[in-house]
Amino acid sequence: MFGLDPLNQTVAFTEIVLLLALAAFVGWLLGRLVRASRVSALRKAIIDKETELADCRQSKTGGRSAQVVAPHVSRVDVPPPFVHADPLLPAFSNDDTPELIDEHSIVDSAYTTSTIIPILPVSADVPDNSEAAVLSRIAARAGEVNFDRIGRAVATEADDLKDIVGVGPFLERKLHSLGIYTFRQIANFTNEDIDKVNELIEFFPGRIERDNWVEQAKEFYERKAR
Known part of the structure; x- marks a missing residue:
């Protein structure tokens, strides 16, 4: 192929090595070309996506209306009116306006707001297991x-x-x-x-x-x- 003697073993071996080197170079060159084309296509796709994303953001920003922020209203806790221990005395609220309190309403509210605790009956069937009780029960x-x-x-x-x-x-x-x-x-x-x-x-x-x-x-x- 290269003008060498194919019958010589050394020459034949050299020719095979040269052919393999040539094939490897051609494969490397083709790989570089294919990779370059793929990288170029990916870059173009990325640029297109970035352009679409920028257009989408711009359209959303342009169509957004200004929001009206409501003023913050702080909550003021008004304390309950002061009630005297004596129900016949008037109670004074925060505006210093006297108001008579009905003693019957106080009594009724006291009964209605109190917690009723039920009293459970004690079972009389529980045996006494003390030693004296056991021995007495056995002796009987x-x-x-x-x-x-x-x-x-x-x-x-x-x-x-x-x-x-x-x-x-x-x-x-x-x-x-x-x-x-x-x-x-x-x-x-x-x-x-x-x-x-x-x-x-x-x-x-x-x-x-x-x-x-x-x-x-x-x-x-x-x-x-x-």
Whole structure:
């Protein structure tokens, strides 16, 4: 192409490099021309838009009428007329004009403007959960326990029922209020006795069975009998 020997490898390589360089230059030149034409078109479009915007602003400014600004009127708060404590005395307003006040109107307005607070009735169904009230309430139902089956005992024979897991000081006092003092009595509980005592001492349902009071009481009673 350039008068070189195509059979020579070095010459052929040089010819290829020259062709690639020429193609790159032509591509760069075409790109510059295309970009220049696009930039020129964009500039022309921007100028046209700016011209339209200026015309629009001028038309709006020319057609706008002058606005009339209303004068600012400051508000003057007029204090209410002074009213004497004695309704028979005249009241004097700001213009010093005496005006008699009707005492009946003052009384009526006092009743109409007062806030009525309703008195709600106190419910009488709220139980007294103090310890004394609870123990008294339990003792009143002690007759519902079947002592013929579990046995009877007195306070002087009392065992330390707190040794049973699940029985605390307050729960022990509840059992004493029913007349249950000993391990022997609890060891004799049947399912019916368990349900009844659980109800009377106002305990969680099924708690006596879950804590296994009967078996614990039997074990303590057997130890005591040895």
